[in-house]
Amino acid sequence: MARTPQVFREEYDIDARVLHEAIQLDLGRRQVRVQKVGGGEPWWEPFDHLLIATGAVPIRPDLPGIHARGIYGVNTLQSGIDVRRAVDEDRPQRGVIVGGGYVGLEMAEGLRLRGLDVALVERLPQVMGTLDPDMGALVSDALRQAGVDLYLNETLSGFDVSDGRVRAVVTDRRALPADLVILGMGVRPNASLAADAGLALGERGSIRVNERMQTGVEGVWAAGDCAQSYHLVTRRPFYVALATVATKQGRVAGINLGGGHATFPGVVGTAVSKVCAVEVARTGLQERELRDLGWDYATATIRSHTRAGYYPGAGRITVKLLAEKGSGRLLGGQIVGAEGAAKRIDILATALHAGFTVGDVVHLDLGYAPPFSPVWDPVLAAVRQVLKLV
Amino acid sequence: MARTPQVFREEYDIDARVLHEAIQLDLGRRQVRVQKVGGGEPWWEPFDHLLIATGAVPIRPDLPGIHARGIYGVNTLQSGIDVRRAVDEDRPQRGVIVGGGYVGLEMAEGLRLRGLDVALVERLPQVMGTLDPDMGALVSDALRQAGVDLYLNETLSGFDVSDGRVRAVVTDRRALPADLVILGMGVRPNASLAADAGLALGERGSIRVNERMQTGVEGVWAAGDCAQSYHLVTRRPFYVALATVATKQGRVAGINLGGGHATFPGVVGTAVSKVCAVEVARTGLQERELRDLGWDYATATIRSHTRAGYYPGAGRITVKLLAEKGSGRLLGGQIVGAEGAAKRIDILATALHAGFTVGDVVHLDLGYAPPFSPVWDPVLAAVRQVLKLV
Numbered sequence: 014m015a016r017t018p019q020v021f022r023e024e025y026d027i028d029a030r031v032l033h034e035a036i037q038l039d040l041g042r043r044q045v046r047v048q049k050v051g052g053g054e055p056w057w058e059p060f061d062h063l064l065i066a067t068g069a070v071p072i073r074p075d076l077p078g079i080h081a082r083g084i085y086g087v088n089t090l091q092s093g094i095d096v097r098r099a100v101d102e103d104r105p106q107r108g109v110i111v112g113g114g115y116v117g118l119e120m121a122e123g124l125r126l127r128g129l130d131v132a133l134v135e136r137l138p139q140v141m142g143t144l145d146p147d148m149g150a151l152v153s154d155a156l157r158q159a160g161v162d163l164y165l166n167e168t169l170s171g172f173d174v175s176d177g178r179v180r181a182v183v184t185d186r187r188a189l190p191a192d193l194v195i196l197g198m199g200v201r202p203n204a205s206l207a208a209d210a211g212l213a214l215g216e217r218g219s220i221r222v223n224e225r226m227q228t229g230v231e232g233v234w235a236a237g238d239c240a241q242s243y244h245l246v247t248r249r250p251f252y253v254a255l256a257t258v259a260t261k262q263g264r265v266a267g268i269n270l271g272g273g274h275a276t277f278p279g280v281v282g283t284a285v286s287k288v289c290a291v292e293v294a295r296t297g298l299q300e301r302e303l304r305d306l307g308w309d310y311a312t313a314t315i316r317s318h319t320r321a322g323y324y325p326g327a328g329r330i331t332v333k334l335l336a337e338k339g340s341g342r343l344l345g346g347q348i349v350g351a352e353g354a355a356k357r358i359d360i361l362a363t364a365l366h367a368g369f370t371v372g373d374v375v376h377l378d379l380g381y382a383p384p385f386s387p388v389w390d391p392v393l394a395a396v397r398q399v400l401k402l403v
Numbered sequence: 404m405a406r407t408p409q410v411f412r413e414e415y416d417i418d419a420r421v422l423h424e425a426i427q428l429d430l431g432r433r434q435v436r437v438q439k440v441g442g443g444e445p446w447w448e449p450f451d452h453l454l455i456a457t458g459a460v461p462i463r464p465d466l467p468g469i470h471a472r473g474i475y476g477v478n479t480l481q482s483g484i485d486v487r488r489a490v491d492e493d494r495p496q497r498g499v500i501v502g503g504g505y506v507g508l509e510m511a512e513g514l515r516l517r518g519l520d521v522a523l524v525e526r527l528p529q530v531m532g533t534l535d536p537d538m539g540a541l542v543s544d545a546l547r548q549a550g551v552d553l554y555l556n557e558t559l560s561g562f563d564v565s566d567g568r569v570r571a572v573v574t575d576r577r578a579l580p581a582d583l584v585i586l587g588m589g590v591r592p593n594a595s596l597a598a599d600a601g602l603a604l605g606e607r608g609s610i611r612v613n614e615r616m617q618t619g620v621e622g623v624w625a626a627g628d629c630a631q632s633y634h635l636v637t638r639r640p641f642y643v644a645l646a647t648v649a650t651k652q653g654r655v656a657g658i659n660l661g662g663g664h665a666t667f668p669g670v671v672g673t674a675v676s677k678v679c680a681v682e683v684a685r686t687g688l689q690e691r692e693l694r695d696l697g698w699d700y701a702t703a704t705i706r707s708h709t710r711a712g713y714y715p716g717a718g719r720i721t722v723k724l725l726a727e728k729g730s731g732r733l734l735g736g737q738i739v740g741a742e743g744a745a746k747r748i749d750i751l752a753t754a755l756h757a758g759f760t761v762g763d764v765v766h767l768d769l770g771y772a773p774p775f776s777p778v779w780d781p782v783l784a785a786v787r788q789v790l791k792l793v
Contacts, residue, residue: 258768279768311592359747378648378748380748380752
């Protein structure tokens with residue numbers, strides 16, 4: 014817990030009421046219907062300004078057996094505590110993860126470290142669909158080396174249950190025995206309260222907001238995983254549920270709500286993760302997105318080292334870049350590698366914000382010393398390659 | 404050795420003549436006077452294009468005793484081999500470093516790791532004068548914790564020598580007993596050949612070139628530590644002797660020399676180093692430079708962590724930012740911290756290339772996951788602070 018209700022009260026003079034649920038919004042009368050969790054009479058609470066920060070909810074398809082014991086999502090503090098208790102007390106031997114995104118991969122690693130046999134089911138032909146297949150394959154390799162069995166191109170159809178407890182995960186191709194199941198099937202915006210009150214929804218059902226995080230109604234704001242964002246590379250509305258975006262939107266909404274002026278320009282699609290022995294990062298657009306947009310692009314991939322090759326601790330790093338043909342505009346990048354690899358994506362993310370061409374990026378005055386990088390930083394080495402192709 | 408003469412010949416069809424010295428340039432007749440190292444008759448070698456890449460030479464003041472045995476510069480492969488041999492064979496117990504720049508600090512750490520008592524003399528009130536004093540103090544702390552005795556504000560006046568061997572380093576305040584002395588007093592451009600041939604010199608005596616790395620004479624180029632650069636923040640000529648800048652200039656000169664077209668826009672003053680337990684980084688302008696320019700600036704410094712505070716391996720990081728008052732333009736940044744700290748400077752370097760304000764930087768979509776960063780990357784946390792002051 015970053016801050017308790019007591020800290021909110023004493024340090025910020027904010028009345029933070031936990032275990033209270035907002036169950037209805039009346040934007041005309043400017044009031045919120047509130048009920049204590051666990052029951053009791055609801056009441057109307059008036060507001061001058063309203064911030065909707067209802068976050069996202071995990072996707073949990075209505076499949077046979079999905080409510081059995083032993084099946085967990087990992088989206089709240091309590092759900093994490095529940096999984097840890099299950100591992101400690103039930104001593105499960107076989108864990109099955111459904112979904113090869115960030116949560117699924119982190120949990121696969123976690124269960125392996127706790128000694129379980131782990132299988133992972135993913136309906137796409139690769140894990141981490143936010144990477145191109147060639148880069149995703151490097152992540153699959155790292156998972157397999159950590160002892161995770163991958164079942165790609167398989168769709169979840171349900172669960173075998175007996176005595177109210179999950180026994181197997183059933184896909185369109187097999188049944189995988191399971192003592193413990195983790196669902197990591199992504200999230201959707203938790204926007205039903207806003208929608209019921211008549212607020213407009215946008216990308217993937219997120220609450221539509223302007224640059225100041227204001228909804229269509231004066232004095233009603235939305236921020237975080239429930240709110241829409243904007244993609245600075247495609248120049249189109251975009252939805253992404255990441256803490257780093259949510260906190261930036263929250264800061265902007267807070268400034269505006271407090272009478273100041275701030276705008277949130279948007280995102281470039283950056284995400285980083287650690288999966289077993291590799292660090293993984295991406296920003297901008299991937300090949301599938303570029304094909305969907307019909308944009309003509311060049312791509313280059315290089316292998317290099319995280320430090321000077323002769324320096325102790327130098328590890329492998331693979332960098333892939335995408336740039337627009339003709340203009341040379343940088344469109345995206347992906348990185349998989351050893352310690353020190355992932356945060357290099359920030360160079361490319363900053364370059365995307367600047368609208369740089371790869372001709373601009375190749376001259377960036379980046380930090381070099383043997384403990385940190387080869388003389389040509391791997392990012393710049395990749396840029397040199399793609400420069401020849403745009 | 405990155406490439407031997409054999410590799411140059413067989414893979415690139417380049418006749419690389421090592422142990423040959425260019426002793427004179429005749430730009431009118433387009434020829435170079437060459438002599439084999441160790442003597443023999445010099446001869447004139449004709450050229451169509453000439454690239455001057457003579458690098459830099461270490462500053463070695465003409466003080467009493469400077470030629471004694473036991474005093475080393477560390478600027479060539481051979482000088483590094485010489486120092487290592489001296490440590491292995493002469494078993495020195497007391498090492499004294501003259502100069503608190505990158506080379507001096509790396510050698511101080513190296514000699515401590517080899518078990519020597521180490522003292523370091525620096526004429527400035529701080530080590531690493533490319534940092535502001537408050538940030539340089541953090542580096543001094545790291546050196547002292549590693550057992551290096553610092554003598555700041557002291558000027559080298561000479562050496563005590565007996566039997567041709569150094570016995571002590573003498574400053575304006577004391578004599579420091581020494582079995583081994585390392586000179587790390589910086590470098591100057593090795594431009595005498597160019598100057599003697601009539602080529603114009605610029606900043607700190609470096610060879611003046613245009614964006615294509617061309618000197619004032621058609622077909623005569625210069626690149627690397629002997630050549631002038633340009634500072635993109637001050638928009639003035641600049642001299643810096645760093646491998647990462649030299650290789651970029653070399654690439655541009657090579658493309659142009661080969662009949663292509665490339666330009667080198669300049670640098671933003673980025674440098675990174677590892678000093679004992681801390682990583683150190685800087686980019687842009689520091690307070691002293693801003694005062695000299697008469698620019699009005701705001702500055703903020705924050706302390707944060709290299710990873711989420713609760714994540715294993717999270718270390719301390721201090722980030723200082725400088726921004727122009729009024730416009731809010733980012734002017735520079737400095738970072739000192741644990742593993743993972745230094746390369747964050749690349750975010751600020753890229754932002755300086757883009758000419759971003761701190762208002763632009765605060766919204767950068769940087770990578771976040773607990774193994775890599777707090778939710779607010781330390782760089783952005785510092786930006787939030789300086790934003791309030793510009």
